[in-house]
Amino acid sequence: MIATPLQTPASASVSEEVYRAIRGAILDLTLEPGSTISENALARELGASRTPVREAIQRLERDRLLFVFPQRGTVVAPLDLDEFRSAYFVRSSLECAAAAEAARLAGPADVARLRQHVDAHTAALAVADESTFFALNDAFHLEIMTIAGVPSVWSVVQNAKVHLDRVRIAHLTRASTYPLAPIVEEHRQLVAAIAAGTPDEAAAVMHAHIAKVLHRVDLLRDLRPELFEMPRELTAQIRTISGPAAAGRRLHSNDKSQ
Amino acid sequence: MIATPLQTPASASVSEEVYRAIRGAILDLTLEPGSTISENALARELGASRTPVREAIQRLERDRLLFVFPQRGTVVAPLDLDEFRSAYFVRSSLECAAAAEAARLAGPADVARLRQHVDAHTAALAVADESTFFALNDAFHLEIMTIAGVPSVWSVVQNAKVHLDRVRIAHLTRASTYPLAPIVEEHRQLVAAIAAGTPDEAAAVMHAHIAKVLHRVDLLRDLRPELFEMPRELTAQIRTISGPAAAGRRLHSNDKSQ
DNA sequence: CCACGCATACTTGTATGCAAGAACACAAAT
DNA sequence: ATTTGTGTTCTTGCATACAAGTATGCGTGG
Numbered sequence: 001m002i003a004t005p006l007q008t009p010a011s012a013s014v015s016e017e018v019y020r021a022i023r024g025a026i027l028d029l030t031l032e033p034g035s036t037i038s039e040n041a042l043a044r045e046l047g048a049s050r051t052p053v054r055e056a057i058q059r060l061e062r063d064r065l066l067f068v069f070p071q072r073g074t075v076v077a078p079l080d081l082d083e084f085r086s087a088y089f090v091r092s093s094l095e096c097a098a099a100a101e102a103a104r105l106a107g108p109a110d111v112a113r114l115r116q117h118v119d120a121h122t123a124a125l126a127v128a129d130e131s132t133f134f135a136l137n138d139a140f141h142l143e144i145m146t147i148a149g150v151p152s153v154w155s156v157v158q159n160a161k162v163h164l165d166r167v168r169i170a171h172l173t174r175a176s177t178y179p180l181a182p183i184v185e186e187h188r189q190l191v192a193a194i195a196a197g198t199p200d201e202a203a204a205v206m207h208a209h210i211a212k213v214l215h216r217v218d219l220l221r222d223l224r225p226e227l228f229e230m231p232r233e234l235t236a237q238i239r240t241i242s243g244p245a246a247a248g249r250r251l252h253s254n255d256k257s258q
Numbered sequence: 259m260i261a262t263p264l265q266t267p268a269s270a271s272v273s274e275e276v277y278r279a280i281r282g283a284i285l286d287l288t289l290e291p292g293s294t295i296s297e298n299a300l301a302r303e304l305g306a307s308r309t310p311v312r313e314a315i316q317r318l319e320r321d322r323l324l325f326v327f328p329q330r331g332t333v334v335a336p337l338d339l340d341e342f343r344s345a346y347f348v349r350s351s352l353e354c355a356a357a358a359e360a361a362r363l364a365g366p367a368d369v370a371r372l373r374q375h376v377d378a379h380t381a382a383l384a385v386a387d388e389s390t391f392f393a394l395n396d397a398f399h400l401e402i403m404t405i406a407g408v409p410s411v412w413s414v415v416q417n418a419k420v421h422l423d424r425v426r427i428a429h430l431t432r433a434s435t436y437p438l439a440p441i442v443e444e445h446r447q448l449v450a451a452i453a454a455g456t457p458d459e460a461a462a463v464m465h466a467h468i469a470k471v472l473h474r475v476d477l478l479r480d481l482r483p484e485l486f487e488m489p490r491e492l493t494a495q496i497r498t499i500s501g502p503a504a505a506g507r508r509l510h511s512n513d514k515s516q
Numbered sequence: 517c518c519a520c521g522c523a524t525a526c527t528t529g530t531a532t533g534c535a536a537g538a539a540c541a542c543a544a545a546t
Numbered sequence: 547a548t549t550t551g552t553g554t555t556c557t558t559g560c561a562t563a564c565a566a567g568t569a570t571g572c573g574t575g576g
Contacts, residue, residue, distance in 0.1 A: 013328075014560070038527070049561040054528085055316060062320070070271075071528055071567040082410065089359075089408045090352065097351040150347045152340065156414065271529070296557070307531040312558085328558055329537045 015052035018042070019059055026065050026076055027162070027169055033078040033227045037066075063159060079166060079228045084217050087163035092210050094157050095141065099190065099206040100199035101148035110147045111195045117143055118191055121184045133180055140187055144194070164213050170227060171220040183209075273310035276300070277317055284323050284334055285420070285427055291336040291485045295324075321417060337424060337486045342475050345421035350468050352415050353399065357448065357464040358457035359406035368405045369453045375401055376449055379442045391438055398445055402452070422471050428485060429478040441467075 011017060022042065025031040043053045057074060060066040064083060068074045077083075102110075117140045124133050138158075145154045172178055186209040193202035221228060280300065283289040301311045315332060318324040322341060326332045335341075360368070375398045382391050396416075403412045430436055444467040451460035479486060 040527085050528095051560055051562090055313075057528095058313060058316070059320070062317070068528075072569080073527060086408045086410045089355070089406075089411055090414055093351045093355040094348065097347070101347075148347075150344045152344045153347055156348055156418070160414070273529080298557085308558095309530055309532090315558095326558075327538095329556095330539080331557060 013052070014048050015055045018046055018048055018052050019056035021046060022056055022060060023063075023065065023162075026060070027166060029170060029173065031076045033076050034229060034231050036073050036075050036231070038074065063162060065162065075231065078230050079170070079217075079220070081217065081221075081228070083163050084167060087160040088210075088214065090160035091157050091164065092207060094153055095144070095210060096203040096206045098145050098148040098150065098153065099194065099202040101150075102144045103194045103197055103199040103202040105149060106147050106194050106197070111191065114140070114143060114147075114191045114194065118184065118187050121187060125180060125184060130178070130180075137183060144190075147194075167217050167220055168213060170224065171216045174223050175219065182212075271310070272306050273313045276304055276306055276310050277314035279304060280314055280318060281321075281323065281420075284318070285424060287428060287431065289334045291334050292487060292489050294331045294333050294489070296332065321420060323420065333489065336488050337428070337475075337478070339475065339479075339486070341421050342425060345418040346468075346472065348418035349415050349422065350465060352411055353402070353468060354461040354464045356403050356406040356408065356411065357452065357460040359408075360402045361452045361455055361457040361460035363407060364405050364452050364455070369449065372398070372401060372405075372449045372452065376442065376445050379445060383438055383442060388436070388438075395441060402448075405452075425475050425478055426471060428482070429474045432481050433477065440470075 022031070022037075031037065037057075039050050039053050039057065042057075043050045046053065057066060057068065061068050061074075065077050066074055067077055106114075117136070121133075121136045121140065124136055128136075141157070142151065142154045145151050145157070168178075186205065190202060190205045190209065193205050280289070280295075289295065295315075297308050297311050297315065300315075301308045304311065315324060315326065319326050319332075323335050324332055325335055364372075375394070379391075379394045379398065382394055386394075399415070400409065400412045403409050403415070426436075444463065448460060448463045448467065451463050
């Protein structure tokens with residue numbers, strides 16, 4: 001059961017709201033990796049019709065958060081090592097290049113704005129909850145992209161970042177708390193490198209900053225290997241020709257009780 | 259008028275076919291930047307219903323090839339310098355990083371496969387038309403991504419590359435022919451750098467290889483500045499409150515003759 | 517006990533109807 | 547001549563009905 005029947009605040013469009021709802025449910029494991037969902041069931045739950053639900057599902061499929069098997073079903077994408085590595089590659093490459101470019105282009109006003117971000121982040125360290133903290137984190141990284149002159153690249157980074165966040169969040173709910181202070185400290189070093197106008201240094205700091213997620217995927221794989229497994233029914237994407245091989249289990253979760 | 263009523267060969271789904279048809283029409287300027295399109299008109303032309311047309315339009319909007327203004331209309335995205343620069347940034351960063359990584363990881367079998375690509379490309383130089391030549395070009399770049407261990411990153415590059423291709427194709431149809439031989443030669447140098455196992459050299463060669471598009475956008479901007487202009491009717495995305503400022507011109511192309 | 521056939525209840529893909537809003541055309545008033 | 551109101555027709559967003567395909571459950575026959 002996903003959260004609420006669409007009472008989310010800034011109502012842009014039903015489709016957008018449904019997208020955010022499902023995406024959030026996937027990220028916080030309300031919808032577990034490998035579980036099956038259905039357009040009709042989601043439409044009932046969210047109080048919308050199939051059309052906007054379907055549009056959201058197609059967006060999420062392009063985000064690689066869902067797999068749609070026509071006439072068979074739709075499953076939440078299991079965590080995947082290759083996907084994680086690709087996402088890391090994209091984020092690392094783009095953000096390091098942006099940090100270097102920002103170090104080349106940044107003027108005094110830009111550096112001042114970066115420092116404001118760091119100050120706000122430091123203040124949030126004490127009082128804010130995690131979600132707002134990470135929102136500030138995203139804002140800081142976006143600011144660097146903006147200084148580099150390519151703000152719209154941030155959306156590409158975000159699309160990749162989801163797959164890193166999935167691992168981080170899943171690991172977070174099971175393991176210890178997340179150390180937030182080092183993040184702000186690394187941001188401070190990043191600003192220093194950008195202010196100094198040293199592109200290589202900025203890229204190196206950014207690389208170290210981002211690389212800290214890398215070990216989490218291995219830890220999570222040990223903690224909860226089932227999050228990485230595709231349900232056996234859908235593993236055979238190439239249908240065996242009436243072969244009785246994949247008999248036994250059922251696809252539908254049979255949740256009529258909803 | 260877009261090409262044919264959906265007779266394209268490998269019929270995956272209506273939605274997919276419509277997507278490819280519109281995308282192709284945008285790329286080859288059958289649909290000119292800034293022109294308005296409509297779900298109903300496209301559905302009639304392509305012999306489909308609105309649903310798959312709508313799905314295709316939404317994909318193309320996420321590709322930034324269309325702008326959808328609810329209740330007002332949908333326009334083909336004009337060429338845009340910022341979009342071009344962002345796309346170049348994404349492609350350059352990812353492909354240079356991939357080339358460097360490929361230089362680190364490539365084994366003899368990988369190098370052999372790369373050489374096969376170059377040989378096939380050389381052969382195509384004499385006989386093949388441009389579209390198959392560029393298909394081989396894409397295959398080569400994908401192979402590098404594969405060797406780097408992140409094949410799925412290629413889809414990200416492709417999404418950005420569209421905006422570079424738009425400029426190249428638009429410039430191609432108006433200006434002289436495209437010199438193809440240097441491309442293959444640069445690929446050869448790239449393979450040499452990867453075979454030598456020198457990441458920095460591979461990245462440098464890749465950078466020079468990709469950077470050749472950069473000057474085209476300026477040339478095209480001089481040749482056909484109208485391709486870069488958003489129709490004035492939709493420039494005001496924030497509606498002036500019943501202000502008669504934007505009066506005069508009309509939005510709808512009024513092509514009832516179709 | 518096992519294999520096969522069939523009915524049934526699901527799935528997603530597609531078509532279509534309706535609603536809300538925006539822009540144009542035109543007539544009327546100032 | 548300019549403005550203003552109004553109706554028509556366009557636009558996209560959403561809801562819903564239908565079509566095609568798939569997996570399950572059960573009965574039947576072996």
